[in-house]
Amino acid sequence: AERNPGQPEFLQAVTKVMKSLWPFIQTHPRYAEHGLLDRLVEPERIVMFRVSWVNDQGEVQVNRGYRVQYSSAIGPYKGGLRFHPSVNLSILKFLAFEQTFKNALTTLPLGGGKGGSDFDPKGRSPGEVMRFCQAFAAELFRHVGSDTDVPAGDIGVGAREVGFMTGMVKKLTNRADCVFTGKGLSFGGSLIRPEATGYGTVYFAEEMLNRMGRGLDGLRVGVSGSGNVAQYAVEKATALGGRVVTVSDSSGVIVDEDGFTAEKLAELMEVKNHLYGRVSDYAERVRVKFIPGKRPWHVPVDVALPCATQNELDEGDAEQLVKNGVLCVSEGANMPCTPEAVKCLEDNGVLYAPSKACNAGGVATSGLEMSQNAMRLSWRRDEVDDRLRIIMRSIHEACLEHGQREDGGFSYVDGANVAGFVKVADAMLAQGVV
Numbered sequence: 001a002e003r004n005p006g007q008p009e010f011l012q013a014v015t016k017v018m019k020s021l022w023p024f025i026q027t028h029p030r031y032a033e034h035g036l037l038d039r040l041v042e043p044e045r046i047v048m049f050r051v052s053w054v055n056d057q058g059e060v061q062v063n064r065g066y067r068v069q070y071s072s073a074i075g076p077y078k079g080g081l082r083f084h085p086s087v088n089l090s091i092l093k094f095l096a097f098e099q100t101f102k103n104a105l106t107t108l109p110l111g112g113g114k115g116g117s118d119f120d121p122k123g124r125s126p127g128e129v130m131r132f133c134q135a136f137a138a139e140l141f142r143h144v145g146s147d148t149d150v151p152a153g154d155i156g157v158g159a160r161e162v163g164f165m166t167g168m169v170k171k172l173t174n175r176a177d178c179v180f181t182g183k184g185l186s187f188g189g190s191l192i193r194p195e196a197t198g199y200g201t202v203y204f205a206e207e208m209l210n211r212m213g214r215g216l217d218g219l220r221v222g223v224s225g226s227g228n229v230a231q232y233a234v235e236k237a238t239a240l241g242g243r244v245v246t247v248s249d250s251s252g253v254i255v256d257e258d259g260f261t262a263e264k265l266a267e268l269m270e271v272k273n274h275l276y277g278r279v280s281d282y283a284e285r286v287r288v289k290f291i292p293g294k295r296p297w298h299v300p301v302d303v304a305l306p307c308a309t310q311n312e313l314d315e316g317d318a319e320q321l322v323k324n325g326v327l328c329v330s331e332g333a334n335m336p337c338t339p340e341a342v343k344c345l346e347d348n349g350v351l352y353a354p355s356k357a358c359n360a361g362g363v364a365t366s367g368l369e370m371s372q373n374a375m376r377l378s379w380r381r382d383e384v385d386d387r388l389r390i391i392m393r394s395i396h397e398a399c400l401e402h403g404q405r406e407d408g409g410f411s412y413v414d415g416a417n418v419a420g421f422v423k424v425a426d427a428m429l430a431q432g433v434v
């Protein structure tokens with residue numbers, strides 16, 4: 001804690017991972033040698049920079065930009081960029097630390113990174129968003145590259161923003177390298193990349209439910225958030241026979257007992273992705289219930305898919321879910337459940353799996369985008385989706401392999417942490433103290 005003052009999210013993430021790794025390290029002491037653990041809790045490099053740009057009123061605006069290049073032990077740094085006023089070093093270090101293990105779980109050669117800015121895209125005109133993205137990319141381009149560090153989207157950064165940044169990086173480097181993933185289809189993007197995180201979260205939930213001898217068919221599903229991950233989680237859960245009864249944003253929750261349909265989802269996407277509106281606007285359009293200021297977790301569901309942001313599901317929410325008989329929680333967002341919530345879910349026998357396993361489908365498909373770019377080929381939709389499904393299944397298997405506890409219990413958290421750690425740690429040990 002003395003080394004990382006004022007970084008509670010980073011300390012929370014490191015503490016959680018180290019607690020879960022500890023029994024494994026005690027029985028495999030070579031992983032505590034060569035300063036491995038000390039090196040693992042220190043990012044390889046952090047870049048912080050000024051982003052100045054001019055708003056529509058002609059006023060100069062100054063934001064702060066970051067790129068945390070956490071680990072290149074198994075491949076180029078890889079992880080999204082987040083534009084949100086809450087962005088700070090603690091949040092980005094936590095995300096980059098988690099990303100390192102998540103990327104290891106994907107079975108692909110991807111290191112870990114994360115970046116972003118405290119810029120708030122809400123209420124900004126398209127011209128302002130473009131100028132901000134260009135100003136951000138005008139510094140970021142020095143630190144990234146298709147074999148060095150490959151950023152992508154995250155909260156507040158979708159295909160539009162990735163497009164603007166790609167354009168600026170190309171202009172400055174005079175190279176057509178595909179330095180970002182999540183690009184538009186006409187300039188190197190991959191089919192299924194926009195869908196991948198949400199789809200993967202649902203595929204993972206299905207794998208968990210299959211262990212109980214059932215699928216999603218006929219189950220009530222609660223989703224939080226209404227952005228990229230949430231939208232495609234809704235789509236896939238509905239396609240697999242689930243009834244999705246909630247979505248939300250930071251202003252409140254939609255409760256729809258009839259469940260989502262393809263038509264309703266198209267309306268939600270129109271409101272969120274094209275009109276940059278709120279879920280309350282969606283509620284008005286399709287005449288469903290909107291409860292301001294509430295989160296989804298009081299609504300009874302069999303499967304909960306938190307897809308909004310970190311620490312959005314606390315102990316009280318978890319207790320409520322358990323009381324309502326929840327079977328399975330698959331994390332679409334990064335670290336949405338607080339440590340107390342996780343304990344409550346695990347203690348009550350809920351099938352709970354952490355984000356680094358459940359939402360790894362997004363970065364895995366980014367890895368597939370990199371492969372297609374390197375080959376200068378594009379795979380068909382069904383080819384990418386099949387690979388995504390296989391990757392999610394193998395992540396689930398890796399969790400099963402490493403998740404057995406000495407007391408006979410089983411934990412997806414331990415499984416995901418140990419499986420990701422072993423791959424990164426083996427690579428670090430083989431490459432010496434660097």
Ligand code: NDP
Nearest residue numbers: 154155156197225226227228229249250308309333334362
């Ligand atoms: P988006 O920006 O598309 O959507 C974010 C959603 O979360 C919005 O509905 C937003 O509502 C809501 N939200 C944000 N902050 C809060 C809050 N404090 N309380 C309630 N709701 C909130 O982002 P993504 O869908 O891409 O990302 C969602 C999560 O998934 C993040 O944790 C991200 O790190 C993670 N993730 C994303 C991946 C991807 O491929 N996109 C890959 C892996 C993880 P509002 O508009 O009101 O802010």
